[in-house]
Amino acid sequence: MRSDRPDEVVVVGAGIAGLSAAHRLAAAGLPVTVIEAERAPGGRMSTQAVGEGLMERGAQFLSTGYESIPGLLATLGLEERITTVSGRTMVADDGRTWRFDTRRPLSMVSGGLLRGRDLVPAARGGWAARRELAARPTNDLGRWTDLDERDGLEWARERFGQGLTRRLVSPTVHGLYFQELDANSAALPGTLAAFSARGASAFTLRGGLGTLTSALAETVTIEYEVRVDRVQRPESPGGHVVLTTSQGRREAAAAVIAVPAGAATRILADPAPDEAAVLATPYSRGLLAGLALAEPLAEDELGGAYGVLVTPGSSSPLAAVAVHSRTNAGAGEVLTVMFGQDAARRLATADHATVRAAAVESVEPWLPGLADRVTDSRVTRWQEAMPYVPIGHAEAVRRYRARLPAGSPVVLAGDYLGFPWSDSAAFNGLWAADRLVAELTGAPPERSGTGP
Ligand SMILES: Cc1cc2nc3c(=O)[nH]c(=O)nc-3n(C[C@H](O)[C@H](O)[C@H](O)COP(=O)(O)OP(=O)(O)OC[C@H]3O[C@@H](n4cnc5c(N)ncnc54)[C@H](O)[C@@H]3O)c2cc1C
Known part of the structure; x- marks a missing residue:
């Protein structure tokens, strides 16, 4: 009205x-x-049902390092819905995978992601980030002008060394934002270093992140469509x-x-x-396929990881995969398969069945027999997924x-x-x-x- x-x-x-x-x-x-x-609130922070489970159409998780959203969660009485996301992560690069737990940094070495010689520059960069960056606001880009003139890739290599940059920082930017590190200024890896220096970890809400936007929508007058x-x-x-x-x-x-x-x-x-x-x-594009499975993944499947981050430039068409059951948010299993830029462009006008088949085929090297386990699927496209x-x-x-x-x-x-x-x-x-x-x-x- x-x-x-x-x-x-x-x-x-x-x-x-x-x-x-x-x-x-x-x-x-x-x-x-x-x-x-649209006919519902939330935009790129909305949740939809797929089979027995839930698919995040955009934002997949929140961080304990966030500074604006916690106040909203408290005001809306949503804190009791907070649920942890497993820190177990898998990085994939042409035929190889590494597993580690973001809550146990040394697991990057024991899991083979980093070599011994990567440790010194990585640790030195971590200490500097704790000293210089941890207290800076990670929600306000206007406060990062001092890192504005530097190429993000160069800065990360200088700060954290080649090993950590190639094996973790680049896959993180690719997996989380569908972007290349060198298309961003140092402000982007700078804020990621600030989150890490704060010891931030991922969480979500039972019922999905759309619970937050829906609750906010209840407090104001909205004209839909x-x-x-x-x-x-x-x-x-x-x-x-x-x-x-x-x-x-x-x-x-x-x-x-x-x-x-x-x-x-x-x-x-x-x-x-x-x-x-x-x-x-400019923005990266988003193409996501939510695959509902009959049963949750077994403990050791996909390395027990909540998230798979794909190294940019590898032959996989994917940027990332998120495993819903490892968010402890309840409901059935859903794998959210997120394509990289080339595939998102190539499949921009492809029909649902084609995108679903491409998603299954791309995950199968890590999860043989996946095709027979998928019971339902949804596809979401974002022309403007994430700003560079x-x-x-x-x-x-x-x-x-x-x-x-x-x-x-x-x-x-x-x-x-x-x-x-x-x-x-x-x-x-x-x-x-x-x-x-x-x-x-x-x-x-x-x-x-x-x-x-
Ligand atoms: C695939 C993906 C994964 C992500 N993962 C994460 C994550 O894990 N964690 C995280 O914190 N963030 C993540 N993000 C980023 C996060 O989702 C966005 O930063 C955030 O949701 C953007 O919110 P917004 O309100 O600025 O824009 P939007 O959510 O896009 O809202 C804009 C709204 O405006 C409406 N609209 C557009 N044009 C018009 C018009 N002409 N008239 C009326 N209405 C209009 C749209 O329908 C939409 O509802 C992710 C984003 C994507 C796409």
């Missing part, structure tokens, strides 16, 4: 960023409506923002645009140079935030303003809300903590 209140704030997009923004705006007493193109086509700033100071939507024109006091860069570029009329700079962010953090991007984000003119009624909150993980997306939403709360109520933001 359309609300039509020109004094309200409209948030475009009901992903974790838009929902975090709307939740905070509503908590500050401002009238707010979220407009969402309405697409925003255009957002225009007021023609004169004090005027209204004009939104053109699939259901007609509407006015608002302010708007938060919380959609990925391509969608935001189509929506935002006349972007200013600082806006155009952040909107130019290219050289110079942290500075572009810092500039956008610092130079956003006072009184600006249109604020960007897409994930291209941050790192490719949900905590950073939530931060972007909270930051946008804090800006508007300060502008519209004249009051300093109550729970800011989101920086300048």
Whole structure:
């Protein structure tokens, strides 16, 4: 039902960023409506049923190192749903696999992932990260400008040595973000080192991560299946923002645009140079196949790992596999098979059966006989899965935030303003809300903590 209140704030997009923004705006007493193109909330943080199990369509797990999402979980009473994710991990590279446990770093050596000579540079890099990086915010890209000019691959090699970079850092960036390390600045491996230096570990929520976005959605007004086509700033100071939507024109006091860069570029009329700079962010694509199995994997299958990370450049078409039963989140078994960029492009228009067959075939070298165990499947595609953090991007984000003119009624909150993980997306939403709360109520933001 359309609300039509020109004094309200409209948030475009009901992903974790838009929902975090709307939740905070509503908590500050401002009238707010979220407009969402799909028929359900969550975007890239949503969960769907596959067979007897659950498939995460986007975000697979959260980290104890996160800084914005824990507050949301506490506010929404979701902490009791937290469940640990196994630290057991498998790295795969052309015919070879290594197993280790992220909670026992020395298992990287006993499992053969690292050689003795890799240890000294890796340990030295770890100590430096604990000293220099552990306390830095990992949700706010604008605070990482000092690592902005360095190539991520070069920086990681210099900091942690060739061995750790090739065997762990590169597969992590490939497996988690479907990206190559050298397409990112040092800010990306820098934040990964900060998480590791904090001793961060993975967790999820019983019922899936969609539980978080669904709970947030319950706290705000959302109009579903309405697409925003255009957002225009007021023609004169004090005027209204004009939104053109699939259901007609509407006015608002302010708007938060919380959609990925391509969608935001189509929506935002006349972007200013600082806006155009952040909107130019490239993304990796996502192609995921959720394979439901009749029975959970046996203890030793896939090395007992929750996640398989595939080394970039290997002959496997995959980036990663996640094993649902090893998240302790209940329900039946689902393998979430995530393709690398070449395969995601090649299979972009392939039908469900073709993608499912490619997923099964790609996992079978590690799990013989898989084809006979799959009972159901789902395929998810993301044209814009995860934003890169290219050289110079942290500075572009810092500039956008610092130079956003006072009184600006249109604020960007897409994930291209941050790192490719949900905590950073939530931060972007909270930051946008804090800006508007300060502008519209004249009051300093109550729970800011989101920086300048
Ligand atoms: C495959 C994959 C795995 C990931 N794994 C992890 C992980 O393990 N851990 C982690 O923390 N993060 C992970 N991430 C990243 C995380 O999912 C994102 O950072 C986060 O969900 C982005 O949220 P968002 O709100 O910025 O964008 P989105 O979730 O994309 O939300 C944008 C919303 O806007 C809507 N929309 C778009 N255009 C319009 C329009 N014109 N009008 C109205 N509505 C519109 C969309 O339908 C969508 O609901 C992963 C992402 C992917 C794709």
